[in-house]
Amino acid sequence: MCGIGGVSLISGSNLDGPMILSGMKRIQRHRGPDSEGDWWDDLRGVGLCHNRLAILDPSSAGAQPMYSADGRFIIVFNGELYNYRDLREQLKGKGAVFHSESDTEVLLEAYRIWGEEMLPLLRGMFAFTLYDIQEDILFCARDRLGEKPFVYAETAQGFAFASEIPALCVVPGIDTSFNHSAIAAMMLHNMRHIPDPYSAYQGIHRLKPGHALRVRRGRIEHNWRYWDPKPIAEETTSERLRLLLEDTVRLQLQADVPVGAMLSGGVDSSAIVAIMQKYSNAPVRTYALGLDASDEDLRRARVMASHLGTKHREFYFDPDEQWIIFNKLLANYGEPIMLLPLVHTYALCNAIRSDGIKVVLSGNGADELFYGYTGHVRTLRVSRWLDRTAFLQPLLASVLPNSLGWGAALKGVRKSAYYMGLAQSEWVRYLMPGVQPELVNRAAEEMAYWGNMSPSSAFIDESNFVALMVENTHSVTTAGDLPAMAASVEVRAPFLDQEIVSFAMATPVERKIPNTKNPDWLKAILREAVADIVPAELLHASKRGFGRGIQEDMLLRGPWRIHAESVFREPHDAGGLFDPDAIRVIWKDFIAGRERASRVAKLFCIQVWLKNQTLSV
Helix, strand or coil: CEEEEEEEECCCCCCCHHHHHHHHHHHCHHHCECEEEEEEECCCCEEEEEEECCCCCCCHHHCCCEECCCCCEEEEEEEEECCHHHHHHHHHCCCCCCCCCCHHHHHHHHHHHHHHHHHHHCCEEEEEEEEECCCCEEEEEECCCCCCCCEEEEECCEEEEECCHHHHCCCCCCCCCECHHHHHHCCCCCCCCCCCCCCCECCCEECCCCEEEEEECCEEEEEEECCCCCCCCCCCCHHHHHHHHHHHHHHHCCCCCCEEEECCCCHHHHHHHHHHHHCCCCCCEEEEEECCCCCHHHHHHHHHHHHHCCEEEEEECCHHHHHHHHHHHHHHHCCCCCCHHHHHHHHHHHHHHHCCCCEEECCCCHHHHHCCCCHHHHHHHHHHHHHHCHHHHHHHHHHCCHHHHHHHCCCCCHHHHHHHHHHHHHHHHCECCCCHHHCCCHHHHHHHHHHCCCCCCCHHHHHHHHHHHHHCHHHHCHHHHHHHHHCCCEEECHHHCHHHHHHHHHCCHHHHCCCCCCCCCCCHHHHHHCCCCCCHHHHCCCCCCCCCCCCHHHHHHCCCHHHHHHHHHCCCCCCCCECHHHHHHHHHHHHCCCCCHHHHHHHHHHHHHHHHHHHHC
16 A cells, blocks of 8 residues: 556656655655655656555565566556455466565566456556556556546646645646536535546546556556446355455455454444454454444444454544544545545544554445445335336426436436436535536536446446445545545455455345335345344444444534634635635524535535645645
8 A cells, every 4th residue: 555656748848757756755655654766767757656555565575666577667556456366376377477475566567468458357456557668658547446546637748647636736737726617516415525537626637446547758648447347147145245255355354464444333344353353363453433432333343342352442532633634634635525434534543553553444335335324225215116117208308397307317327317407406505606507517427427337227226336436435435545544554445345346236126125114124135144243233233324423513513613613704715616605604504503514514624625725825
């Protein structure tokens, strides 16, 4: 797990490549404090840099940038290849010779032998850039779900990339004017972040999950999707899921450093820890955070920790400390993202790091894949209604009002159409008059892109695949990288393994939600798969999200109200996007109990980010 960066300059560029690389390493040091390195080719104007969090082969043989044995290829890699040992054996059979025990060298040899066709063979989370000196090509790729970040920019002087936006911003010439459409997208419904491939800045983009880039002499030649989301062909039984989960956890325990776990006491993290304990010779170190000692999350975590005999620690919410963390995460991320569990995760990871633990496993992703939220019951009812009325679609399209028109939209774009309708009524509340017609609905745009790839035609499956790839990435993939790496810790999420994702895609909704009248038995197939290793008290408990006892409403009305009053007193207009007067009214309505906490929290986050950005200029 690391921080990566680099540049490919056009011929004649006058930029100082080594200085850019040095700046990137300095800014991303939290992502890899164990060591750092860089490589610069003055003749070609290409350079790579790396900050290392040493987990596999911590010796100098695993240092990066790493060179292939023949000197042709150089790589910087962030992430983990869980099947690197299998790939290593296959590559040995084709003549590869290895000089380290690292998965990075496996990537190098895989590219040398298979080229770009290696991507579908990789099982893990990753973002990497590999330079082919002979062909003068940068080859960049990001894992299927986007667990690892990759930001980039193309300017008049060339191409640059990094793990985080602030590191990329050391490159002169990037257009850092506000991307109004991208920022406005964050305000819609369940969005709490800016959707890939956009950022808050016009000139900075994210590589989409499951995509790759080819760059030559400072210019992007090709940007393509290599991942084809497909369900598995095998039968989807609880027994099969259990085998997959055990195999995935076993693979993700691979490390040359101790591995711990985040334990909320829910079914997902409890199952992960139980399987970890099966494969561990010593008690697993587990960590939990809650509001105070009476928090239900912590009580449940204690039950599971006691059941397994883990070495357990718990931590309590401190609003002053969490405020400092909130600002730190916004600074590291480089743009607004509003999700309190990110703050909780950093607090946990900071304590975990102080215990000497660099790697932890989490239960991220299970609710999204196996439908564990109570809202999934409502979505299933809507999905079944849409199925029953499909033959009326042409008629419905002409008679439904704009707010319900998404129900008559074509399969694959129904969630997108829903967000298009939302924007009409949402944005007018706080954007400057006349701005809205100029905006492109980036959230709806990306939902249409991914929605059309949904392996299932059922609306609930389409909706949740879109949520996994676009709508909920703040709580699924970003949640595993941003707060953990800020504390120099790696989070691994077994439920996001590609084999389990493919299994979930193939699982009929009836195996996930067998009874809409029993919201306490959601993600049924997963509960059945782990029923023998999770105590009945937890297995049958109602759903609670991480940090359920610490709510935005409570914070903004209580400990953080002084900060909210400060930013809402003189709201920033973000270059003519927001209407300061309208935002002040929304805040007053919230205090009076007439406004939703989620809308105010997102505006608060954006305003804090804007204020901090102004102070740093």
